[in-house]
Amino acid sequence: MAIANILLVDDEIPFLETMTKRLTKREFITESASGAPEAIRMLEINSLIEVVILDVKMPEMDGLSALKIIRQRFPLVEVIMLTGHATIESAIEGMKLGAFDYLMKPCDMEQLVSKVREAAMKKRRHEEKIIEAELKKITVSRI
């Protein structure tokens, strides 16, 4: 099993490409989207995605709006906000809306990797709990 399935969302293409390569090299399965609508489409297709790294400032739909949709439609997926200094308040706002954490651009790769790991772990634990609860239900109903 890969370390984690990641979806990277940023409108800055060179950043997106490089980050994707670097994460892939660190054995993350990394998908990339250059805007929020595309990211939502990909989440619909690919149910394996565990962590979304979401830029706050994007032209079509900003990170906060995208976050709200993701939390609503894919509640198990964890989101890490990516922000510059100018939008730091938005990132903090994102935390209140249920984002896992936020990171400031340009970001330190090791920090990002550890945050993604934590997010993935959280997601998996969450899923395991749900599965356990389901199993209990099934067992109880059989008895």
Next chain:
Amino acid sequence: MKRQIYANLQRKIIFITLLVSFIPLISLSVIIYYQFTQVFRNKIEEQIEYRARVQSNAIELFLKERTAILLAMADTYTFDYLAEKNKLERIFQIMNHRVGGFIDLGLIDSTGRQIAYVGPYNLISLNYYSQPWFREVESKGVYISDVFLGYRQVPHFIIALQRQENNRRWILRATIDSDVFESLVRAAQVGKTGDAFIINKEGSYQTLLRFGGEILSKSHLDPTLFGEGTTVLEKADKDGKKILYAARWLKKNSWLLVISQDASEEMTKLFKTKRIEIVIVALGCLMIILTTYFTTHLTIRRLETADREVNELNAQLVHSDKLAALGKMAAGVAHEINNPLAVIAEKTGWMEDLLTEEDFQKSQHFAEYKKSLGKIEEHVERARKVIHGMLGFARRMEPHLEDVDINEVLTQTMSFLESYARTNNIVIEKELETDLPIIASDRAQLQQVFLNLLTNAVDAIGKDGNVHLTSRRIDSEIAISVRDNGPGIPKEYQSRVFEPFFTTKQSGKGTGLGLSVTYTLVSSMGGTIDLDSEEGKGTTFTVRLPVVVPEKK
């Protein structure tokens, strides 16, 4: 230029004030003076007119009395009786005893011959038939003559009357004592230059003048100027002096009693009043001028000060506007730079990732590559710090208020720098007042402020020195001072240290934003910051924060 404007304004105010003060003052003075002159003059004229009237009545009475006694004598005695010298003499004595003022008395028959005579002249037997007065007496019965010389060749005038007695006509004639008559006329004169005299219809003097002027000589006055009753008029005499005349006709309009007075002599009192009035008005004007000048001067100085204060305030506003504009620009620039910077950082990271590959590690320039990438990362980090600073400057968030213990924030901030300071042999001393009040402020912003000031102090010293940190309460403020014994800030830079991007640090070492951010943050918390620096001795920054008591939660 500015001075010129104030000077012009001052001149205008003075001019207008003086104009509105002087016009009524001077008009009032002129009107009062004119009215006063008029009243005074009327009074003088009334007085002289009154004297003329009273004196003319006295003279008329004098003549009437003399005429009456003469008439009484003529009615009482017969021609024959009067022709006897001793009897005529007795009658003359009675007349002088009763009313006085007679010089002589004579009895003249119808042929004009003087039959009897009592008096100082030798006029007995002289014939008056050809004398003008003889005809007048014959036609009028009673006649008071003008002054004439007659046989005696002395100016005099007579009262004569004619009587009819048994188909015989005779004339009783008396000469009036000129001295008595003159003193009667002269009683009307007043002052040092006043005069009183009589002229006849032709303008010849009938009495002596006070200052020269022969009897019977021609007067310069034209009697036709004087009408019925008492006439008062002003006329220049031969020397050009203005003389006031009051005149009244006597003796059935044949004599004119004239009272003269030098107008200027009577007006002396008025002139004195005029002088006093002029002095008062002049003093009043002087006081108005002085008061106007001083009050205007004071007002203009006040205005100048107020204007200067407004200008200074405007300059401050412009300065803060400039800072705000720069802040916005800085935010824009920071954001635009941040994205490419992120890309550079990622690319560099990717290259570093690739260097871990086996074939790259075999490359003979591997170390060189790794070093270069390290440098790129270092400089990206530097650029990031600049942007961080710019955004810190630009961010104008409302301070988030919480309970803050200033001393605790100071101590904590100091701890960040302690190890760095120790390495550079810099001692940070603190002198914190123990019972400072807890204030409502933004803890994070305060920390940023203190960190900036402490970093500046440590950077200014470089190596070996000390930083002195104090906190104390002064009235309703808490003052926090950071003093270093570094090189100090040159005078010419002191006014600029709070401007964004102003730095004296070596290129690449400072962003020039630290103090500017500090200034903005302190201002947004309602505090002030100032600096006191002396070259070669060190610098002290003092932050003053208002004591805002935290609201009860």
